[in-house]
Every structure is written in structure tokens, then in C-alpha cells.
Amino acid sequence: MATKIRVLIAKPGLDGHDRGAKVIARALRDAGMEVIYTGLRQTPEDIVEAAIQEDVDAIGLSCLSGAHMALFPEVVKLLRKRKAGDIVVAGGGIIPEDDVPKLKKAGIKAVFGPGTPLSDVVEFFQKAGKAKGA
Amino acid sequence: MPARRKRASSSRSSPGVSALVDSLLRGNKRAAAKLISLIEDDEPEAAEAMALIYPHTGHAHVVGFTGAPGVGKSSLINRLVRLFRARGKKVGVVAVDPTSPYSGGAVLGDRIRMADTGVDPGVFIRSMATRGHAGGLALATFDAVRVLDAMGMDIVLVETVGAGQSEVEIASRAHTTVVVEMPLTGDAVQTMKAGILEIGDVYVVNKVDLADADTLVANLRFQIEARDGWMPPIIRASALEDQRIDELADALETHRAFLASSGNWNKRELDRARQEILENARRLLAQQVRGPGTGGESFEALAQRVVARKLDPQSAAARLFQEAVGGTAQRQSRRAKSG
Numbered sequence: 207m208a209t210k211i212r213v214l215i216a217k218p219g220l221d222g223h224d225r226g227a228k229v230i231a232r233a234l235r236d237a238g239m240e241v242i243y244t245g246l247r248q249t250p251e252d253i254v255e256a257a258i259q260e261d262v263d264a265i266g267l268s269c270l271s272g273a274h275m276a277l278f279p280e281v282v283k284l285l286r287k288r289k290a291g292d293i294v295v296a297g298g299g300i301i302p303e304d305d306v307p308k309l310k311k312a313g314i315k316a317v318f319g320p321g322t323p324l325s326d327v328v329e330f331f332q333k334a335g336k337a338k339g340a
Numbered sequence: 341m342p343a344r345r346k347r348a349s350s351s352r353s354s355p356g357v358s359a360l361v362d363s364l365l366r367g368n369k370r371a372a373a374k375l376i377s378l379i380e381d382d383e384p385e386a387a388e389a390m391a392l393i394y395p396h397t398g399h400a401h402v403v404g405f406t407g408a409p410g411v412g413k414s415s416l417i418n419r420l421v422r423l424f425r426a427r428g429k430k431v432g433v434v435a436v437d438p439t440s441p442y443s444g445g446a447v448l449g450d451r452i453r454m455a456d457t458g459v460d461p462g463v464f465i466r467s468m469a470t471r472g473h474a475g476g477l478a479l480a481t482f483d484a485v486r487v488l489d490a491m492g493m494d495i496v497l498v499e500t501v502g503a504g505q506s507e508v509e510i511a512s513r514a515h516t517t518v519v520v521e522m523p524l525t526g527d528a529v530q531t532m533k534a535g536i537l538e539i540g541d542v543y544v545v546n547k548v549d550l551a552d553a554d555t556l557v558a559n560l561r562f563q564i565e566a567r568d569g570w571m572p573p574i575i576r577a578s579a580l581e582d583q584r585i586d587e588l589a590d591a592l593e594t595h596r597a598f599l600a601s602s603g604n605w606n607k608r609e610l611d612r613a614r615q616e617i618l619e620n621a622r623r624l625l626a627q628q629v630r631g632p633g634t635g636g637e638s639f640e641a642l643a644q645r646v647v648a649r650k651l652d653p654q655s656a657a658a659r660l661f662q663e664a665v666g667g668t669a670q671r672q673s674r675r676a677k678s679g
Binding site: 242 | 369370372373374376377380381383439440443444445446447448449451452453455458459464465466467469471
């Protein structure tokens with residue numbers, strides 16, 4: 207049996223808008239990945255714990271509340287603390303362009319804003335999964 | 341009960357795997373997660389890992405949950421996890437969801453309803469896709485259960501895919517099977533059908549907050565009979581409103597005590613061992629007959645002849661089997677005929 211790419215899609219913080227996260231989950235599923243969706247209002251600690259238990263290759267964080275600068279880097283920090291820094295983290299949502307370089311510096315590998323073609327997102331997670339699985 | 345918390349070192353094991361298993365036996369969650377992936381992906385080290393893990397299993401009470409999609413299996417499990425934690429037990433969960441037959445992908449959503457447990461160190465939840473396995477479970481489900489057992493979980497709750505009427509594999513693999521139903525799902529004849537409604541050791545009528553459950557409970561009571569000296573209880577619960585979850589937890593513990601005192605625990609273990617040996621033998625055989633180097637007619641050539649109506653599938657299988665197992669099989673079949 208081949209190694210499957212496993213991705214956690216998570217909504218950190220107080221943000222009830224999950225249509226985007228669900229669209230991404232669906233697209234990754236249709237690309238043959240196993241997607242663990244953990245639902246709304248998760249703390250960075252919850253997300254990291256779930257990622258470790260599920261042994262995912264990558265995490266996709268969705269945030270439309272404006273709190274991404276606090277929440278996304280916290281996830282990366284906690285992963286490193288748990289010696290799981292090899293799990294790739296990407297983010298998406300309403301994220302001002304000025305924040306993107308800062309997020310990348312904090313270890314977020316990619317940031318997908320509104321209008322990103324789904325195929326870009328799929329390709330990113332496929333590469334992330336393969337790089338890690340190899 | 342087997343000796344626990346020993347080192348998993350063995351002379352023939354590779355250092356990576358035995359280090360992972362050592363780490364697992366110390367309760368490390370990342371090691372548990374990695375080992376489950378190894379088994380799920382059927383990596384070459386999987387068999388070795390299982391051989392190291394197996395001696396440390398046999399302690400956990402394995403409880404399976406089955407029932408139609410949406411009856412509330414995940415929500416009940418979430419409530420139970422919290423309750424068993426309050427009773428000082430460590431709890432593992434393996435939750436199975438279906439793999440797409442088209443893309444091979446899956447959306448695993450059972451964690452959404454289990455979010456309450458958060459970062460509790462005494463809880464481990466793993467989502468699993470069926471990856472083409474029928475019966476409401478994944479092939480690796482019960483090896484994952486063993487990983488959690490070896491890790492020191494006192495109870496492991498297994499959630500099947502929202503099963504239909506005939507996904508009954510769980511009953512032969514768990515110590516205790518919980519069948520979850522809800523009101524408004526059909527008439528009295530639904531509860532008389534064979535299959536899923538026969539396999540419960542405990543029945544839950546969930547969502548009693550939504551509708552009158554009396555009819556369903558009466559229909560179930562009419563149908564359920566004592567088996568091997570155990571009369572399955574019917575519990576009216578509401579996972580949403582946290583009603584009678586304690587009653588459900590008590591029923592699970594009572595059933596475990598019953599299995600131990602009646603000798604049924606050992607009987608079930610033996611049944612399970614037989615089934616697993618056969619299953620694995622079947623898998624090895626399938627690999628063997630499909631793989632290269634079996635000599636004689638290849639699998640593909642036989643398939644072609646079956647399509648061309650030159651050979652029927654049964655005869656093709658018999659040839660394949662004889663080639664794969666060789667003399668042993670012939671001896672066995674002779675013995676079977678003479679016996």
C-alpha cells in the first residue's frame with residue numbers, strides 16, 4: 207500500500223467562517239489525500255496535539271478574523287517545541303500582503319489569499335507530502 | 341495479564357523501529373502516531389513493529405461503536421472519553437471514515453465532535469480512512485488499537501464508518517460492541533432485520549431529546565435476546581445534552597466484568613486469534629499468487645483465459661492456489677478428502 211499524504215485543516219481562534227477551509231478539505235480529498243478536519247475555534251495547542259496524534263505531513267490553517275499574526279506563528283513554535291518541526295505549515299484566509307513576509311519568516315511555508323486557484327493549493331500540499339514522505 | 345512497560349529490544353529488530361516501540365511503551369504520543377502510520381501504510385517495518393508491540397497488549401478493553409451515519413457515535417464517544425477520564429482511566433479512540441472509491445482521498449471529520457478532549461495527556465485519538473477495506477473498518481484498525489493498548493490505554497473506543505445493515509466485522513474484533521440507534525428511523529420491521537441489530541452487547545437509543553424513543557426501545561426490547569448468558573441493556577441517551585452517559589459507561593464496565601467472570605473474554609480472544617491468523621494467511625496467499633515468480637501460469641494469463649471463457653474462475657483459482665502453495669496444499673486437500 208502506498209503512503210498517503212495526510213493533511214490537517216484547522217481553524218484557529220475565534221472565527222466561525224469555515225467555508226474556505228471546507229472547500230480546501232474537499233479539494234485535497236479529491237486529489238487523493240486524507241484530510242483531517244478539526245472544526246472551529248481550536249487553540250494552537252489543540253491543533254498541534256491533533257497534528258501529532260494524526261501524524262500528518264502538513265497543516266493548513268485558515269483564519270479570517272485578523273488574528274493570523276498571533277495564531278499562525280504560535281502553531282509553528284509549538285510544533286518545534288514538540289519536536290515536530292518537520293510538519294509543514296501553510297496558511298490561508300484574509301491576510302494583508304504586508305503580513306506575508308513576516309509569516310514566512312516565522313516558518314509558515316505558504317500563504318494563500320482569496321482568489322488562489324485550488325490547483326495551487328493542491329500542488330503545494332502534494333509537494334509537501336512527498337518531500338516529507340520520501 | 342501480560343507484563344508491561346518492558347523494553348522492546350530484540351536482536352533481529354532494526355534500531356529505528358525498536359526505538360519507536362520503546363518510546364511508545366513509555367507513553368510517547370508521537371511514537372504511537374508514527375507506528376500507526378507505519379502499519380497503515382504497510383511499510384516493510386510494520387510486521388516487525390507489530391511483533392515487538394504484541395507482547396505488551398491484552399490489557400485494554402476494546403469497545404466498538406456502530407450504527408448508521410449521523411446517529412451520534414462520535415458525540416457519544418466524546419462524552420464517554422471525558423467521563424472515563426474523570427474515572428481515572430486512560431482512553432484511546434480510533435475513528436474510521438470512508439475513503440473515496442474514486443480519488444482514494446478522504447475527509448476524516450470525527451475529531452470535530454471530539455474536540456473537548458484537547459490536549460489531555462491521557463487521551464489519544466486517531467482518525468483512519470478505510471482505504472478500500474469493507475466492513476466499516478480499515479485493515480489497520482485493530483493494529484492501531486494494539487498500539488494504543490501497548491501505550492497503556494485502559495479502554496480503546498473504536499468508531500466504525502457509519503455502517504449500514506451488514507457491517508458487522510466490529511463484533512468479532514471488539515470485546516464489547518455498542519450499537520447506536522436513534523428514533524424516527526423506521527418501523528418495527530427495521531428492528532427485526534438480521535445483521536447489525538443482532539451484534540450489540542449494549543444498545544444505545546441516542547437523541548432522546550429530539551423525539552419520543554418509546555416505540556424504538558419497545559421494538560428493540562422485543563427483538564434483543566440474551567446471548568452467552570448476557571442480556572444486552574438498552575440505554576436511552578442524549579449525547580447532545582449529556583444524558584445517561586454515565587449509565588452507558590457503567591454498562592460497558594459491567595460487560596467487561598461479565599466477560600472476565602464468565603470465561604467469555606478468553607473465548608472471544610481465541611475467536612479473534614483464529615480469525616486474524618486466517619485473515620493474514622489469506623492476505624499472504626493473495627500476495628503470493630499475484631506476485632511474480634510463482635512459476636507456471638501467471639495471474640494475468642489466467643485472467644485472460646477466464647475472460648476468453650477457456651477456463652472458469654473457480655478452476656483458475658484452484659490452479660493458482662496449487663502453484664502458490666505447491667505440495668503442501670495438495671497434501672492438505674488429499675487429507676481433507678480422505679478425512
